[in-house]
Amino acid sequence: MSQLVEFVPNFSEGRRPEIVDEIVKAMLACDVMLLDREMDASHNRAVVTIVGEPANVAEAAFRGCERAAQLIDLNTHRGEHPRMGATDVIPFIPIQNMTMQECVALARRVGERIGNELQIPVYLYERAATQPERRDLAYIRKGEYEALREEIATVAAREPDFGPRRVGAAGAVAVGARPFLIAYNVNLDTRNAQIAKDIAKIIREKGGGLPSVKALGFALEDKGIVQVSMNLTDFNVTGMWTAFQHVRAEAEKRGVRVLGSELVGLVPLEALAQIARDALQLDEFSSNQVVEVKLSQAKTRI
């Protein structure tokens, strides 16, 4: 199987589709595949999901960043979502036959090239961070473009990993590597939002719960139910089955029934294989036992 890596660049343009078209076109010229693109007008932001082989993805990320810098001016950009650059963030995510370390190396290579060739300040974040506090994107992006513009030349903590200590109209970009993020929700048969909030607090990592789990609890007013909404930030650490079981156990303690669960967006096949392993104690199972995977490796000659 070939190596596959996903990247999900976020661009500070959510209102003019023709601008996003131009940027996407620059990326798709690099033999990569578009999985998804979304624009949000109030956020004034576009999120594009692209997959390909590492070298093509590296080229596409650079080309997208280059085109965005030509088309988007942060001095006039307004939107609800925090941002500091025309290309705001570029996370790289291992999908197939690719280690996290390889993804980190890829992020650093792309970041260095953006800094050098486009003269855009680059901050490495999450697994690619070079300083512990920069693992956190919110720390890097604090005060957004406007604060960065004032501080980058003078404040030591603002020194970028690559590129100049000044920002132009394209702002700065955060380039990083992280595991695939699974957005996973469990719905509970109660109107009492406090129950969802309590369960979220118990199961999330921050409260000493499950590692690599973020969780919030709230009511879905229109449905008359509540939801524990989770981000599984590393499904190899805590997968869907484990998260589901913990939410269910906490709900049962409170006399509340689980109505069902839902997966927002995509998951890698490996996350499904992991559910099978965990739920069925299917210790030896490998995704190579999936017909469709086997097919992609199949011989056409004896």
Added chain:
Amino acid sequence: MSQLVEFVPNFSEGRRPEIVDEIVKAMLACDVMLLDREMDASHNRAVVTIVGEPANVAEAAFRGCERAAQLIDLNTHRGEHPRMGATDVIPFIPIQNMTMQECVALARRVGERIGNELQIPVYLYERAATQPERRDLAYIRKGEYEALREEIATVAAREPDFGPRRVGAAGAVAVGARPFLIAYNVNLDTRNAQIAKDIAKIIREKGGGLPSVKALGFALEDKGIVQVSMNLTDFNVTGMWTAFQHVRAEAEKRGVRVLGSELVGLVPLEALAQIARDALQLDEFSSNQVVEVKLSQAKTRI
């Protein structure tokens, strides 16, 4: 997504690999993919697993049958496994974007061509059967090649669906359609084989248990444990999660712990998606939410 169908022809040759090579070569000339091939000397039988688009699979099945008829003589064939033909059975199995009805139509088309062009008697079986009793392969193959040779011309029940009422050295072939079969075992922490036998008896369809489940219980002497060994003959009816839960519940009633479960061979992606749906009450989940599936449908142009 293109249509994909699997077929698993069984040939009456398990000792001379060069003969099986010849047959496989004839099939692989038809733009299909070889997933697996196994030979068993004591059974004197080869089982080949091939996947492809319907038209190519139909051609490959015919070519394999034709070549086997040239190379295998049932008059001299001996082996432990019941058999009635050089190509003994050809089941077609829907894998992707293919209904069971389409598979049945495919089986009948191939069967008719084998009967007409190769002058080999063809019996349609399982979902492709034209008579209820012929759903059961054992019924068709009763007495094997030797009995069929004696009776085909005279016994009404032996009249083939296609081809002549006489068998040559190539014997006859059963051509059918069936769902993907999952071989799934649950291991229990006891040395008491009777417990596995009792559980198998309760959960299998024959005993009024789970529909589309066959089950046997026996000891794995070398490991000092017992196993409930199942064939899930239609995982859309009873899937792995349901089977696992029932075995576990019966084991717990008897104070026995489940050690784990194991999947023999391959499963379609859809069977994994079904585990996710069942175990996590993930009602809306579709295999289109799997990154790798999405990739196979991805756009490379905006």
